[in-house]
Amino acid sequence: MTNQEEWNDFAQTYATVQQESRLPIETDVVQYLAQRLPLKTLTVVDVAAGTGRYALPLTQAAQSVELIDWAENMLKLADQWLTAHDQTNYRLTSADWHTLPTKPRADLAFVSQLPTLTPADLPKLRAFGRRALVLNLQTQAASSLLTKMADALNTPTPTSPQADPARAMNVSDYLTTHHISYHTHDFHYTLPDQASVSDLLTNFDQPFSVRDANQLAEKVTGTANANQMQTVTRDYTYQVMLIPAGH
Numbered sequence: 001m002t003n004q005e006e007w008n009d010f011a012q013t014y015a016t017v018q019q020e021s022r023l024p025i026e027t028d029v030v031q032y033l034a035q036r037l038p039l040k041t042l043t044v045v046d047v048a049a050g051t052g053r054y055a056l057p058l059t060q061a062a063q064s065v066e067l068i069d070w071a072e073n074m075l076k077l078a079d080q081w082l083t084a085h086d087q088t089n090y091r092l093t094s095a096d097w098h099t100l101p102t103k104p105r106a107d108l109a110f111v112s113q114l115p116t117l118t119p120a121d122l123p124k125l126r127a128f129g130r131r132a133l134v135l136n137l138q139t140q141a142a143s144s145l146l147t148k149m150a151d152a153l154n155t156p157t158p159t160s161p162q163a164d165p166a167r168a169m170n171v172s173d174y175l176t177t178h179h180i181s182y183h184t185h186d187f188h189y190t191l192p193d194q195a196s197v198s199d200l201l202t203n204f205d206q207p208f209s210v211r212d213a214n215q216l217a218e219k220v221t222g223t224a225n226a227n228q229m230q231t232v233t234r235d236y237t238y239q240v241m242l243i244p245a246g247h
Contacts, residue, residue: 004070011073015051015081025238028187029112029136030057032240036183037108037132045106045128047097048114052078054136058110059087066106070096097124104130104245112136115161119174126246133243135171138163139186140237143193145230146200148220158203168239175243183242191234197226 033039039061046055049067051074058065059082067090069075075092082090102124109129111117113136126133141163150157159165175182197217201208208216213226221230 007071008073011071011077015077018051018053022191023189025187026054027057029240030061032185034061042107044108044110047111050074052081054112056085059090064089066091066093068093068095068097102127107131109133113138113162119170123246129245131245135241137168137239139165139168139239140235142235143232145195145232152216152219185240187238189236193232193234194229195232196229
């Protein structure tokens with residue numbers, strides 16, 4: 001998705017996925033920040049806030065939160081989510097954060113899982129926070145079945161745009177090159193799940209006939225049925241970077 005209209009159309013689906021997630025990453029990240037910082041006394045700007053997954057624990061732990069997103073439908077759902085949890089210490093800003101003035105908006109700037117993030121964005125994002133910038137980057141979203149399929153196909157295991165380890169490495173390289181100190185903390189989760197070979201074929205950039213799919217299933221599961229559900233494990237890793245403000 002590359003424009004506001006697509007994100008607005010996706011908002012309800014996105015909210016449902018976020019709210020049904022079994023990962024406690026949002027509460028874990030905020031608890032970590034509360035241990036490192038006097039969060040109760042700090043204001044926060046949640047950049048590219050989406051439907052408020054992280055804004056909820058942030059409003060519960062911080063003095064106040066500004067949610068910025070360019071998709072109005074995302075912010076409407078965030079407003080509903082926060083209101084349903086009796087939160088009032090927040091405000092909504094509908095804008096493309098790239099176009100906002102490069103100056104502090106809160107004590108802490110917070111950015112989570114922004115798939116378009118590049119090192120070139122860091123000076124502006126650091127400027128949004130008087131005290132620090134916090135990046136929450138997903139570096140792994142692995143499926144045991146997907147890994148077996150990739151091995152059988154003799155190809156690298158596909159990565160999703162949301163969980164690209166190169167993003168964190170690029171940010172780390174930038175900070176090191178510019179002699180900017182920072183702290184990191186990793187969160188790792190392993191969950192059981194159900195999936196079939198057919199479910200995961202779209203991760204590979206090649207066509208599969210029914211025969212191809214069944215042969216692949218036999219190699220990785222011992223059953224020549226690509227639609228047969230399998231018990232798999234899913235591994236998720238997130239890296240939080242705490243970076244001092246750039247002014």
